[in-house]
Amino acid sequence: MPPPGYRPRAPEPRDLVAWPSTFGTRFIVLVDTEEEFDWNAPLARDTHGVSAIAALPAAHRRFADHGVPLTYMVDYPIATDAYAIATLAGVLEDGVSAVGTQLHPWVNPPFDEALTPSNSYAGSLPEQLEAAKIDVLTDAIAAGTGTRPIAYRAGRYGIGPNTLRLLAERGYRIDSSMRSGYAYSGDGGPDFAEIGNAAFRTGPDAQLVELPLTTIHTGWLRSGGTRLYRALGAVPKGRGLFARAGLLSRVALTPEDMPLRDALEAIAVATGEGLRLLNFAFHSPSLAPGHTPYVRDAADLARFYAWWDAVLTDLARRGVQAASLEDVIVAAGLPASGAGR
Structure with a gap:
């Protein structure tokens, strides 16, 4: 078994993607397109549904009205449900949105592992089992959508020491499993302490481009970054006190x-510091009330969409344009996919 607590190393300066000047400053939205389940219950193989996918077409239209293509990172329960995959195929007809892969190992065969917290991170599984799960999911998405996915995200950001090589061997070009500055090592997951927000080349022979999920530190002490934020975690209520005092907050772009105010400040900091690609994300079950802790009712859903309306308006005001997956692939100097829509 790979050791728990995998910690990817920071990229070398030469590995950072040099975006062409014509690319400008852009943003991409990746949707974790997955089953709904009880977030407060232990993970299980069969206590889930896919009903929230019915909300996808309306949400897709709202983003399309803003000129924003979406990249749907699809997991096994979605890829193998006839209604869900037909719904997904319908939104992909816009010609600019794309499909990718999201591996939730606990609901993705083969089921040769025990259901434990550590095994919920695919990168903690034995290499052969992780590879088999990637193959089953990749093939299911290709069969369901007619497009072989080339972008990957490990569920729970559970990348491991073998993952990038396995992806490169299977023709993947983009990974977005690393969540800048976050750590999941408490129950056997990875630690991204050394990973910043900039896209970088990685994997064997630098065949992949990593798109870290953007995390911005804001506040007067933001230069302390991940190290200070983690140190505050050892102080009772330390992070909350620093956040309320405007000293240090950690803001993911989701x-x-x-909160909206924090997100707008994070965008201002990110663009002001020269970040060229902002990576936003959300879970597809949040599009219907009652399936995630973030959207429990109709009022939460209204706030969810109000957040996006304000953020997209702010990005447009700053001249930060949306990018499709194909835009990112080409600008990063990778071969055009032809199938990445």
Whole structure:
């Protein structure tokens, strides 16, 4: 078994993606397109549904009205449900949105592992089992959508020491499993302490481009970054006190549990510091009330969409344009996918 607590190393300066000047400053939205389940219950193989996918077409139209293509990172229960995959195929007809892969190992065969917290991170599984799960999911998405996915995200950000090589061997070009500055090592997951927000080349022979999920530190002491934020975690109520005092906050670019005011400040900091690609994300079950802790009722859903309306308006005001997955692939100097829509 790979050791728990995998910690990817920071990229070398030469590995950072040099975006062409014509690319400008852009943003991409990746949707964790997955089953709904009880977030407060232990993970299980069969206590889930896919009913929230019915909300996808309306949400897709709202983003399309803003000129924003979406990249749907699809997991096994979605890829193998006839209604869900037909719904997904319908939104992909816009010609600019794309499909990718999201591996939730606990609901993705083969089921040769025990259901434990550590095994919920695919990168903690034995290499052969992780590879088999990637193959089953990749093939299911290709069969369901007619497009072989080339972008990957490990569920729970559970990348491991073998993952990038396994992806490169299977023709993947983009990974977005690393969540800048976050750590999941408490129950056997990875630690991204050394990973910043900039896209970088990685994997064997630098065949992949990593798109870390954007995390911005804001506040007067933001230069302390991940190190200071983690140190505050050892102080009772330390992070909350620093956040309320405007000294240090950690803001991920997602409407899920990230207040609008904080997100707008994070965008201002990110663009002011020269970040060229902002990576936003959310979970597809949040599009219907009652399936995630972030959207429990109709009022939460209204706030979810109000968050996006304000953020997209702010990005447009700053001249930060949306990017499709194909835009990112080409600008990063990777071969055009032809199938990445």
